[in-house]
Amino acid sequence: MYYTGISKEDWHCSLEKLLNTYDIFVPVKDEFSLDYEPFRPDQAEKIAYNTPKPATPLKNFFLPVRENVTSARAGSKPVIIIGVPNCDIEALLLLDEIYLDEVFADPWYRSRRNNTILVASDCYTVNDHCHCLSYGVKPWSMAHADMAILAEGDHLFLRVMSEKGKEIAEQLSGKYDVDDAAAISYEEKRHSETEELLTALNAGLPDYITTGEIIQKAGDEVWKKYAAKCVSCGACTTICPTCSCFLLIDKPDFEKVKQMDACQYPGFERVAGGEDALFELHRRFRNRYMCKYVWRPRKFNSLACTGCGRCIEACIGKINKNELFMELT
Amino acid sequence: MDSHTYNIYKPLRATLDEVIEESPLIRTFVLIPDEEFVFKTGQFIELSVDGVGEAPFTPSSSPLVTDRLEVTVMNTGYVTGIMHELKPGAVMGIRGPYGRGYPVSEFEGKEVLILGGGCGLAPIRSLLFTLEHMKDDLEKVILCYGSKTPADCIYKPLFSRLNSIDKFEAYRTVDITDDDWDGPVGVATILLDEVRVTVDNSVAVVCGPPIMMKFGTIRLLEMGYRDEQIYLSMEKNMSCGLGKCGHCMMGEFFVCKDGPVFTYNEIKHNPEVWT
Numbered sequence: 001m002y003y004t005g006i007s008k009e010d011w012h013c014s015l016e017k018l019l020n021t022y023d024i025f026v027p028v029k030d031e032f033s034l035d036y037e038p039f040r041p042d043q044a045e046k047i048a049y050n051t052p053k054p055a056t057p058l059k060n061f062f063l064p065v066r067e068n069v070t071s072a073r074a075g076s077k078p079v080i081i082i083g084v085p086n087c088d089i090e091a092l093l094l095l096d097e098i099y100l101d102e103v104f105a106d107p108w109y110r111s112r113r114n115n116t117i118l119v120a121s122d123c124y125t126v127n128d129h130c131h132c133l134s135y136g137v138k139p140w141s142m143a144h145a146d147m148a149i150l151a152e153g154d155h156l157f158l159r160v161m162s163e164k165g166k167e168i169a170e171q172l173s174g175k176y177d178v179d180d181a182a183a184i185s186y187e188e189k190r191h192s193e194t195e196e197l198l199t200a201l202n203a204g205l206p207d208y209i210t211t212g213e214i215i216q217k218a219g220d221e222v223w224k225k226y227a228a229k230c231v232s233c234g235a236c237t238t239i240c241p242t243c244s245c246f247l248l249i250d251k252p253d254f255e256k257v258k259q260m261d262a263c264q265y266p267g268f269e270r271v272a273g274g275e276d277a278l279f280e281l282h283r284r285f286r287n288r289y290m291c292k293y294v295w296r297p298r299k300f301n302s303l304a305c306t307g308c309g310r311c312i313e314a315c316i317g318k319i320n321k322n323e324l325f326m327e328l329t
Numbered sequence: 330m331d332s333h334t335y336n337i338y339k340p341l342r343a344t345l346d347e348v349i350e351e352s353p354l355i356r357t358f359v360l361i362p363d364e365e366f367v368f369k370t371g372q373f374i375e376l377s378v379d380g381v382g383e384a385p386f387t388p389s390s391s392p393l394v395t396d397r398l399e400v401t402v403m404n405t406g407y408v409t410g411i412m413h414e415l416k417p418g419a420v421m422g423i424r425g426p427y428g429r430g431y432p433v434s435e436f437e438g439k440e441v442l443i444l445g446g447g448c449g450l451a452p453i454r455s456l457l458f459t460l461e462h463m464k465d466d467l468e469k470v471i472l473c474y475g476s477k478t479p480a481d482c483i484y485k486p487l488f489s490r491l492n493s494i495d496k497f498e499a500y501r502t503v504d505i506t507d508d509d510w511d512g513p514v515g516v517a518t519i520l521l522d523e524v525r526v527t528v529d530n531s532v533a534v535v536c537g538p539p540i541m542m543k544f545g546t547i548r549l550l551e552m553g554y555r556d557e558q559i560y561l562s563m564e565k566n567m568s569c570g571l572g573k574c575g576h577c578m579m580g581e582f583f584v585c586k587d588g589p590v591f592t593y594n595e596i597k598h599n600p601e602v603w604t
Binding site for chain 1: 335336337338339340342377378379380381382383384405406407408409422538539564565566568569571572573574575576577578580581582586601
């Protein structure tokens with residue numbers, strides 16, 4: 001790992017050149033939202049650095065909402081995704097465990113993973129429902145991404161973390177050497193400020209393991225109480241960076257279309273004989289939390305909730321899972 | 330197969346060679362796969378009707394036969410309804426085999442007590458073929474099977490054949506009797522009252538509808554079977570078969586990949602096990 005420096009102007013010029021080889025996505029902020037958009041050199045000033053967090057979870061780049069998984073297709077340019085918050089990078093680790101498993105690797109996921117360069121973004125601020133730190137996830141990435149950005153005024157420090165990151169860094173014109181100690185001192189100041197904000201914001205919120213312990217003991221009454229405002233829309237699973245359940249749809253000539261699905265939808269677990277363990281809405285509602293905090297942790301090494309808080313922001317019933325957990329604490 | 334070219338979602342084609350009517354609702358499809366198809370008894374496949382859908386089934390044929398595959402299907406939903414209309418010559422799709430089958434090598438030197446109900450006899454028949462092949466290494470094999478009515482019993486000739494094989498015993502019961510039936514009447518578990526089995530040197534295998542799995546397990550525990558001696562073949566909505574899509578989650582387990590065969594010991598901690 002090492003640091004390099006570049007002015008924003010040179011960075012944007014370099015990205016423009018990289019467009020010949022790569023598809024580049026950047027976090028763009030407008031009056032409505034912050035989300036990834038294809039990089040456009042004439043709109044580079046709209047890129048929001050070190051700001052949490054793109055509305056779209058990172059998983060959407062690797063697991064499209066709908067795709068044909070049996071037909072060969074033309075290869076695409078390699079992709080650079082810029083401005084990825086660490087909650088999403090940590091979430092990708094669980095998807096890697098599921099989709100790149102030794103026995104049944106998903107060829108489409110694998111090809112996109114290999115074809116993508118992740119440029120992380122250290123969060124300098126927090127959103128209302130950010131709670132990564134409560135689950136042991138730092139609001140910055142020191143591994144699992146290829147590079148990370150730390151903006152300081154009109155300049156950027158780039159933390160280069162992998163070979164792929166190094167390849168990109170070497171193609172940047174106008175980059176200059178920086179003293180690693182100075183970069184580290186700057187990032188440590190930023191990191192501790194964000195940590196303080198997160199700690200204050202989430203006082204009293206149980207950690208990941210404790211959450212699993214308390215929800216296992218929760219009776220139906222609490223699930224029914226919170227599920228009373230749930231309409232099974234599946235927004236929470238759609239927006240979740242670790243939810244990745246899907247449906248296979250058959251098409252003529254034995255083609256299969258894979259479409260993202262959600263345990264919140266009626267019939268998700270129904271078998272042909274009619275039995276449906278998740279028939280009642282509060283059972284489906286509970287299923288999602290049991291999956292994230294109890295079942296996935298028993299089976300996988302990576303977190304199934306990284307505290308991004310998007311499910312709270314997306315819920316049309318204004319259900320706040322953290323209020324539920326605090327009530328159970 | 331090269332892991333970089335192998336597509337986990339792509340089915341192998343198989344031609345339907347014969348359709349055998351087993352009962353009013355159950356048919357066996359005899360398939361000739363385009364390539365040799367190897368599976369272990371108790372593993373399952375995803376069988377698809379072109380452009381319609383696919384569903385999980387455990388082959389009912391012997392794993393020793395790799396050029397033909399038999400799949401016994403109850404007409405119980407959308408896909409199985411269309412399967413029942415298929416005629417010989419139709420081309421179907423097979424994905425798999427998936428999951429963990431019966432650990433038959435662990436049955437060596439033991440008595441095997443099998444409790445089956447309804448269409449649950451399909452995976453059991455495949456297991457019985459395997460056990461027959463290894464009967465020199467087994468003490469005894471006892472099949473207790475229940476169907477709703479005498480007409481609903483599948484593989485009827487199987488019972489007399491099993492009773493003619495050394496070390497094998499097969500018993501039947503029905504929930505609802507008719508004029509021609511002179512055997513036991515009641516759920517499959519009543520047959521367990523009559524069998525002579527050395528519990529300590531035995532394993533029990535249960536496969537059938539959820540209600541039978543539950544009460545069968547309870548009865549076996551009463552008989553003195555330990556949790557790890559009871560093998561359950563769990564039924565869930567196995568969709569991808571790859572441990573990914575989430576439809577067959579049973580607690581932390583993907584039934585499709587971690588199962589479908591579990592010992593009761595492996596899953597008893599999970600309150601979801603019988604739901």
